[in-house]
Amino acid sequence: MSESPDESPADEPPGGWTLWNDEPRGRRILVFRPDVFNEQAGLPAECLPTILISNRSRAPRPGASRRPTSTWHVVLTLEPEVEAVTESYDSRDAAIAGANDLARRFATGAVDYRDAYQIPREAYFERLDEVTGPDA
Numbered sequence: 001m002s003e004s005p006d007e008s009p010a011d012e013p014p015g016g017w018t019l020w021n022d023e024p025r026g027r028r029i030l031v032f033r034p035d036v037f038n039e040q041a042g043l044p045a046e047c048l049p050t051i052l053i054s055n056r057s058r059a060p061r062p063g064a065s066r067r068p069t070s071t072w073h074v075v076l077t078l079e080p081e082v083e084a085v086t087e088s089y090d091s092r093d094a095a096i097a098g099a100n101d102l103a104r105r106f107a108t109g110a111v112d113y114r115d116a117y118q119i120p121r122e123a124y125f126e127r128l129d130e131v132t133g134p135d136a
């Protein structure tokens with residue numbers, strides 16, 4: 001019996017999401033439906049929606065990403081270089097809760113990811129719509 005997206009324990013990702021990596025007191029990575037992000041399913045693997053939780057600097061300087069900060073970031077990427085949502089939190093626990101909320105919103109179709117793209121990819125968006133939202 002699988003849990004509904006609203007019944008997962010506080011630190012477990014909601015339905016459709018997989019905990020890919022969880023470093024104690026460090027970064028945490030969630031991925032959405034890795035079972036359907038492959039060429040056969042029409043969703044390229046490089047477009048696997050990923051949520052990164054990290055307290056590393058987001059400054060665009062060489063080496064900055066290796067420096068821990070007091071702020072925890074939650075970033076939803078849809079493919080390399082395409083960030084759909086970025087949120088900040090004061091603690092890792094709050095960031096995990098925020099990431100799970102973001103994951104739930106994405107899975108239910110409440111995140112408008114189209115605005116993150118400079119060049120619309122309508123065929124891809126239609127296929128992504130099929131695996132997210134209330135009917136997915």
